[in-house]
Amino acid sequence: MIDKKLVTLLHEFKQIGLTSMGGVTRCVYDDNWILAQKKYVKIANDYGLYCFCDKMGTIYAATSDHISHKSVILTGSHMDTVINGGWLDGIYGVLSSVLAVGQLLQKFGAPKIPLCAVSFSEEEGSRFDTTFTGSRYLTHQLSRGVFDLKDSIGIIFDEERQKRVTELSQVTPIRTPDFKIRSYIELHIEQGNLLEQSHTNIAVVTDIVGQKRLLITTNGISNHAGTTQMFGRADAMQRAVDLMTQIYSSLGMMKGVRFTIGKIIAFPNVANVIPEKVDITLDIRHIDQHVLDDAFEKVIKITDAVGATYRLTTNVEATPMDNQLQQQVINSIKQEKLVGERLFSGAGHDAQVIANSKIPSVMIFVPSKNGMSHVPQEDTAESDLLAGQHVLQRLLYDLAY
Amino acid sequence: MIDKKLVTLLHEFKQIGLTSMGGVTRCVYDDNWILAQKKYVKIANDYGLYCFCDKMGTIYAATSDHISHKSVILTGSHMDTVINGGWLDGIYGVLSSVLAVGQLLQKFGAPKIPLCAVSFSEEEGSRFDTTFTGSRYLTHQLSRGVFDLKDSIGIIFDEERQKRVTELSQVTPIRTPDFKIRSYIELHIEQGNLLEQSHTNIAVVTDIVGQKRLLITTNGISNHAGTTQMFGRADAMQRAVDLMTQIYSSLGMMKGVRFTIGKIIAFPNVANVIPEKVDITLDIRHIDQHVLDDAFEKVIKITDAVGATYRLTTNVEATPMDNQLQQQVINSIKQEKLVGERLFSGAGHDAQVIANSKIPSVMIFVPSKNGMSHVPQEDTAESDLLAGQHVLQRLLYDLAY
Known part of the structure; x- marks a missing residue:
């Protein structure tokens, strides 16, 4: 039903932001991001899809030019990556969906319910301390x-956004998305190792974990490392280490809580100066919103106790996927003669943001080799990549035609 | 004896690298550094001093053009600063010495023993992971x-060095320093608060602390923060926190040991990715070399125990200053009708590097307000700045004429 065009395109997009370490860095509004979004428009137009761009730089590619106030089936993922990330995260769903929608249009003509592929501007939060700005804007x-x-170098989000959207207007009209979303379907790599462990090639997602991300700051007083006596020092680094030790100890005892201190920035970050400020990020996730809330409370108590401050930069509730759509995914998997699983997602996704605005949403997962993601080693067997696209395309056909 | 030219010049040099936070950033081979070294040449030439530059970018300003193989009295300090550092560290000794030597030449003609002022290219180690490259090259x-x-952005030391020395060759000849150093005298701010506490305006330095600086690295395996189970994670950040906790605990119990974790860099440093590598710097100092060696041994044991690696980036022995020069400084202080102290230095200095190559060396300290240094608040009373220069100039006269 589908040729290997998907795999060819995935390899082409891998080059757009390829790093010397073999990963891909394509952060929102950077030079590679703009190249990639423009290339996406080209692909969509070649299939006869109608493209437009919203004010965040998200690109839509619909089967009809007249979807204002219409109810459409939306399918896609995000164009941005983490820094030195993998070659499939986001872009796999972006390309699979535009190919699926484009090929359905070519083969079967206009669907009863308009289909719209989407390439969200940003999801990862790897450039600015915020996430899901593409799908949050839409909803x-x-x-x-x-x-x-x-x-990190002081460039303002809104200035970059305006500049880049102006560049995109050279290739596609800028419009406010004013369609209704009947359902949202996102194909994605699993990013974990559960499918690999169970020797399954595809899954429907039942729930997406809740996620809280905090930026925590400890303060101190900078001074010379050699001449300042130990007694009476106000060392922001020592306070940060104390804080982090308590977080590892406290959250480490909570069953099922996944937490990560992934980023740390010290000021002025010089070997012979006592740090005056240390910023750390803390990412906490759990499938059960109550447990996530408990974990958050524990962290706040620790933060208060050591005199640190915090800002909640991401706060997404644990989210179930739509039951009816889950069943339809399972049907499509069966029709493709594949064996599927039901999984929860430990990663946050645009589908979660969209589901939180009461839009029926569902996700399809394909395996990740060794469960690796957000790193250059991220990979999926070619047959699994294609199987995922087959299932998506069949599902879209069943829903729209 | 001396006018306020010193204070005027200090304010002018403060502008060369002034930051928005009120500090000064003039790292070796940066744009401000080159401006400052060129201005130094101009000042020296205006006094009729003979300048040249060595291959590191250190500038020498001598009372005679013929000092090859001669025995000279060298006096000066370093031109570079830490990032967002103070306006006196280094430059105070650089300007005081060139003014003292220049004014002595103007007033008394050529000395019996040639005098040579020096502005060392680099001492702080705030740009490259190395320190004292100016005085280490000379000795x-x-x-x-x-x-x-x-x-930090991948620029290679040697490429910058060559480029900047070529620029300096426009204003002064490039020569290999082939004179002998009879003695080295460095005037500097204290950077601590001992003089302020004892209400003393000037001091002679008896010893300089030994210093070891390590770059310690913990390793792990990067993966997605949400999909990777806690069990079996190899988290370089958690390992670094464990290591730092042990260092704070272990070294914190050693009397008189001053230690600082001033710099930390995580890779890839993204909130939703488990860090694969964390680099930290550890700066350890003590007046007694044996205690310093003990502290170092303790750190190595901790490093080994947690599976981290280290590189020793600075290793300077605890160094006594020359007894005879100390006595001569005390005499000069008395002649200036000032009351002096004897102090050890908690900061490393070029005088230490030079003394370690068996050259008789000494330092003169003036007070630091609130003991602050390496920060924008670094300051010294104008009267103390001038008193320091008076003592230096008298000492140079007594030694050279």
Whole structure:
């Protein structure tokens, strides 16, 4: 039913942001991101899809030019990556969906219910301290504060956004998305190792974990490392280490809680100066919202006790996927003569943000080799990549035609 | 005896690298550093001093053009700063010495023993992971490996060095320093609060602490923060926190040991990725070399125990200053009708590197307000700055004329 065009395109997009370490860095609004979104428009137009771009830089590719106020089936994923990330995260769903929608249009003509592929501008939060800005904008969940955020070298989110959307307007019209979303379907790599362990090639996602991400700051007083006596020092690094030790100990005892301190920035970050400020990020996830809330409370108590401050930069509730769509995915898997699983997702996804705005949503997962993701080693067997696209395309056909 | 030219010049040099936070950033071979070294040449030439530059970018300003193989009295300090550091560290000794030597030449003509002021290229180690490259080059203590070091954005030490020395050759000849150093005298701010506490305006330095600086690395395996189970994670951050906790605990119990974890870099440093590598710096100092060696041994045991690796980036022995020069400084202080102290230095200095190559060396300290240094608040009373220069100039006169 589908040729290997998907695999060819995935390899081409891997080159757009390929790093010397073999990973891909394509952060929102960077030079590679703009190249990739433009290439996406080209692919969609070649299938006769109607493209437009919203004010965040998200690209839509629909089977009809007249979807204003219509109810459409939306399918896609995000174009951005983490820093030195893998070659499949996000882009696999982006390309699979535009190919599926385009090929259905070519083969069967206009569907009864319009189909719309989407390439969200940003999901990972790897450049600015915010996540899911593409899908949050679409579903009216974006707070104004996002536009003032700065990246690590001081560039302001909103200035970059305007500049890049203007560039995209050279290849596609800018429009406010005013269609209704009947359902949202996202194909993605698992990023964990459960499918590999169970020797299964595909899964439907039942739930997505809740996630809280905090930026925690300890403060101190900078001074010379050699001349300042130990007694009376106010060392932001020592305070951060104390804080982190307590977090590892406290959350480490909570069953099923996954937590990560992935980022740390010290100021001024010089070997012979006592740090005056240390910022750390803490990412906490759990499938049960109550347990996640408990974990968060524990962290706040520790933060208060050591005199640190925090800001909640991501806060997504544990989210069940739509039951009826889950059943339809299972049907499509069966029709493709594959054996499927039911899994929860430990990663956050645009599908979660969209489901949280009461839109029926579902995800399809394919295996990740060795469960590796967000790293250059991220990979999936070619047959699994294609099987995922087969299932997506069949599902879209069953829902729309 | 001396006018306020010193204070005027200090304020002018403060502008060369002034940051938005009120500090000064003038790292070796950066744009401000080159401006400052060129301005130094101009000042020296205006006094009729004979300048030249060595291959590291250190500038010498001598009372005679014929000092090859002669025995000279060298006096000066370093031109570079830490990041967002103070306005006096290094530059105070650099300017005081060139003014003292220049004014002595103007007033008394050529001395019996040639005097040579020096502005060392680099001492702080704030750009490349190495320190004292100016004075180590002069005293043949520089290892070849230094030239291959990279700064935080990947620029190679040797490429920058060559480029900047070429620029300096526009204003002064490039020569290999082939004079003999009879003695080295360095005037500096205390950077601690002992003089302030004892209400003393000046001090002679008896010893300089030994210092070891390590770059310690923990390793792990990067993976997705949400999909990777806690069990079996190899988290370089958790390992670094464990290591740092043990260091704070172990060294914190050793009397008189000053130690600082000032810098930390995580890779890839992204909130939703488990870190694969964390680098930290550890700076350890003590006046007694045996205690310093003990502290170092303790750290190595901890490092080995947690499976981390280390590289010793700075290793300077605890160093006594020359007894006879100390006595001569005390005499000069008395002649200036000041009351002096004897102090040890908790900070490393070029005088230490030079003394370690068997050259009689001494330092003069003036107070630091609130003991602050390496920060924008670094300051010294104008009267103390001038008193320090008076003592230096008198000492140079007594030694050379």
